[in-house]
Amino acid sequence: MKVRVLSILSLLVVIIVVTVSSVILTSASRELTQELQINRVAALNRFAQLASDAAQDKDTSQLQREMDRYSELYGEGILIRTQEGTVRSGGLSEERPDVQDALNRASLNLSDTTLNPISAFGTGNDIISRSFGTASQVLGEAVVEVNLDAARQKLRERWLVVGFAALALAALLLLAAARITGWVLRPVNRLSRAVHELETTGKTSQLPDAGPPELRELSRSFTAMADTVTESMESQRRLIADTSHQLRNPVGALRLRIDLLQLELKGQQEKAAAAGVVAELERVEEMLDGVLKLATAEHRAFEGSTRPDQAAEHQRQAVIDPLPILQGEVERAVPAAQRAGSRLTLEGPAHENQINCDPDELAHMVGELIANAIKYAPGATITVATQQTAGGSAVVISDDGPGLPAEQRAASTTRFWRAPQHSKIPGNGLGMTIVDRLAQANGGRLVIEPREPHGLTARLEFAKPEDAQDA
Incomplete structure (x- = not known):
């Protein structure tokens, strides 16, 4: 999101800086053009007056000296045409089309004293002209060639200054935009991370009261909502755990009564019926055990992923070599x-692998996965091994049995889920869920693959492990 917002703000900054720079440079060009035009029109008027006096006196020597001195000083040509002849300096020729056009317009008493706007990277000179004489008679025409190079150089210098100023302004605005966007x-x-944390763990940390007022209010509202959701989920977990624990007593008492009742039964049909009741009780007991284990595993997973101070968690976990635990479970x-x-084999590691995990919980996870492989892939070869991965290590339990389709693999860690083809095999559908939650509690994950x-x-x-990373 920050990149998208900054991209939009950067575009706006560029537009603003370019617009302001264009206005400043256009104003500078207009200012230099006006300054040069005022100066050169004054010179043109002066030469027109000198030419008018020379035409009346029939002496152009003074006029010629003034024109030569001007051309030597400014490097610009001057051409004055009178009824007696043409006086020129600076190499300006009347054969040039633009000069010829200016003379023709001036002969019609049409003055052209406006300069075109100066361009910083343009070329060539400009021409201004006017006529002189009496109110009723045109005595001649005066043309001045305006050299624009000096003005262009000034404009380029201003372009350079404005360019550096524009870059500095753009950098300042972008820095301000980045700081404001970050703020x-x-x-x-933080809210996005808190939502993801709440979604995955059921808990979230307290959001700091920072940022604009609207976002501070949103953070406070979300924190209140998250606390309510967390409390509700924790209450549900406690209810499940407490209910499962409390049911064990009446179930145990019922089991005792049925065992006593079996001693009094004489007929085979009655004993078979009692055996069916016992089987169902064993199923209930197994399910209660599974629910208790799942509640404990989920509590561990949620608690371990949200506790700000992980010291207590690290006391339960340790950097261990998983091989002895795998040997024991095998x-x-x-x-x-x-x-x-089935044939059960343990492959020794090619490299020393260490993991950060609670040893008892690792034994429980490995034992559950091996038991599942034995139960649902009878007659298969089951292999238990450790492997190195790109980010650490893995404990792998694989079999060459029938396997599961992709959609069933995705659903295998769902509570009470069982594959349709395994419906006749005893089980409660909680084993893989417990393994998945215990893996999360120890900072790992369970991956089911074909x-x-x-x-x-x-x-x-x-x-x-962090110790191995530091080493």
Whole structure:
């Protein structure tokens, strides 16, 4: 936004500076033209008077001396035509078309004493002319060639001064525009970041009361709204966690009663019905456990991404070598993999990889991903490994099972979502959601990708630890 606003303001600054400069330079050209015209018309009138006197006295020697002295001083030609002949100086010839035209107009008693506006980069000289004589008779014509080079040089010097002044003014205006734009847009940028933070984490920091009055009021309103939304979301998380926790007691009591009831049952049909109730209770217990874990993971993710002081968070996280944790989880999952007909392998790292993560939560994430691979890809080869990435390291769990289509991969971290083809496999649809939230809580992310030619890859990507970056 700042670039777009500055582009518009820069265009306006250029237009203003060019307009002001054009007005100043046009005024300077007009001023120099007028000054030169007044001076040369005065000289023309003087020579016309001298020529009129010479025509009456029949003596042009004085006139010739004055004309030669003028031409030597200013470098301009003069031509005066009388009834007795033509007097000239400075090499001005009546054969020139412009001089001839000026003489013809003056012979008709039409004076031409107006100079064309001076151009800084023009060339050539200008001509002014007038007639002289009595009120009833034209005795001759006087023509003066006006040299414009000196005036053009003055105008170019003014152009240079105005150019430097225009650049300085443009720089000053652009600097002022940048400062004002930053002052105006800084609250907008903070508000945009706060909206994104609220969208992704459910919390946002206090916006500073800065900027124009309207934006300060908007910041205050947004902060109040964000606090309300955050409190509402936190209340919902606490309600879910508390409800799940409180339900464990009656469910546990119900489980105990059913176990006692099973001891009293004699018929096979009754025992089968009781076993079905127990299976449903186990499903409820599993779901309650999943909801509690999800509430804890979401609380960790939201808390870790919005806490201003991350000291407590860093106490839980540590820069660790993930290989021992992966080894432990692989060993723990080997019996389940053998029962499912799967082959579970751990690949040693090609390079030393370190990640910043809570060890217990990393073990939980890896264990959940391995369990999912065993459950939903029976008979597959499951590989657990670490890899280096452009920004850090990743823990990769991949299998060569059937995999998931793109739309199902995108929905795999949604709460309670399960693939239609897995509906008959026991599960509550919370495992991948918990892994995703725990990855966020530890500054990482979960990426679900296809494996070629078939299968699925789950990547836990972590940024390079700060200690490793400093090294």
